[in-house]
Amino acid sequence: MAQINSSSGGGRGSFDQAAFRRAVDELKSQVPISGVVGRAIVLKRAGKEWKGCCPFHSEKTPSFTVIDALEFGHCFGCGWHGDIIKFVMDREGCSFREAYQRLANDDLPKWTPQERAKAQAEERLERLAFEQDARKFFKEGVPLAGTPAATYLRARGITITAPECLRFGMIPSWRNKETGEWGRKRPALICGAADGTGAVVGIQRIFFKNDDPATGKADCKLSLGSIKGSALRLAPAGEAVVLCEGPEDGLSVMQEGPGLPVWVPFGTSMMPSVEFPPIVRRVIIAGQNNTAGRVAVNKAAIALADRGLIPSFAWPGAQYDDWNDQLRGGGL
Ligand SMILES: [Zn+2]
Structure with missing residues (x-):
């Protein structure tokens, strides 16, 4: 593995940076992340993914997932997300450059360009199939008025007319990975997630507790298709966009502030990657009142500022957990 000498290139810092970046990308393309993570924790294969118990939080059921073709690992428990470099940095408490050097000097299993290209092509095919399923379910959905989904929202105090990106449908919550068959409906x-062009590329399904919408309680929220980079656009973007954690929060903010351009990126960790039209300059993050929420929101704000956007914050009243809680508590 080539070593990057930081004094080469006639002392031109930017040149060294570019060469270093290329070396890092090359390393990432040669070393499957499962080889690096697999040295730290026990990984078991699950289809094209690997699963294991997260090394960054305490757990007994594996929620740490590694996908070689996408070159990242993700923990569904604590939200850790990153590539081989970040894994070594966080695991061994070292700098980016040190992590690179350790990996470059290590005798790690490598895959050939052919193996990598094949795995990535398979991954893309699978993603396209998921997007297709998501679009189909979204198209089959109906407007909310008079449906159980409207009952669910009303039970949460939401009475404004829902935009067309929200639909009701009978839809399965799971699919058999082996046979490809969907479970019972x-x-x-159904929340439609639109990419940068405005096309629906994913959905979030909000199921009701005991399938009874009148409780106003969600049983589970499951995504299908491409969620990263996309958002539920409850209103058209202006020069500013208000980002909310979930659809119930977003609708609550719109009900309290009619005309606000609210978007929902399905989780704070997804906020930094939302694709905006060029008109958007400012992003107002409508956060939630708990420590984890505040930390996540601050991280998102830094990432959005790095993209050249101007982030700011809005919080529900201190006595409320979130915006829906505030709406049900009588509003501002
Ligand atoms: Zn974790």
Whole structure:
């Protein structure tokens, strides 16, 4: 593995940076992340993914997932997300450059360009199939008025007319990975996630507790298709966009502030990657009142500022957990 000498290139810092970046990318393309993570924790294969118990938080059921073709690992428990460099940095408490050097000097299993290209092509095919399924379910959905999804929202105090990106449908919550067959259909609020062009590329399915929407309680929220980079656009973007954690929060903010351009990126960790039209300059993050929420929101704000956007914050009243809680508590 080539070593990068930081004094080469006639002392031109930017040149060294570019060469270093290329060396890092090359290393990432040669070393499957499962080889690096697999030295730290026990990984078991699950289809094209690997699963294991997260090394960054305490758990007994594996929620740490590694996908070689995408060159990242993700923990569904604590939200850790990163590539081989970040894994070594966080695991061994070292700098980016040190992590690179350790990996470059290590005798790690490598895959050939052919193996990598094949795995990535398979991954893309699978993603396209998921997007297709998501679009199909979204198209089959109906407007909310008079449906169980409207009952669910009303039980949460939301009475404004829902935009067309929200639909109701009978939809399965799971699919058999082996046979590809979908499970039984259940009533759900279907949220359409649009990419940068405005096309629906994913959905979030909100199922109701005991399939009873009148409780106003969600059983589970499951995504399908491409969620990263996309958002539920509850209103058209202006020069500013308000980002909310979930659809119920977003609708609550719109009900309290009619005309606000609210978007929902399905989780704070997804906020930094949302694709905006060029008109958007400012992003107002409508956060939630708990420590984890505040930390995540601050991280998102830094990432959005790095993209050249101007982030700011809005919080519900201190006595409320979130915006829906505030709406149900009588508003501002
Ligand atoms: Zn974790």
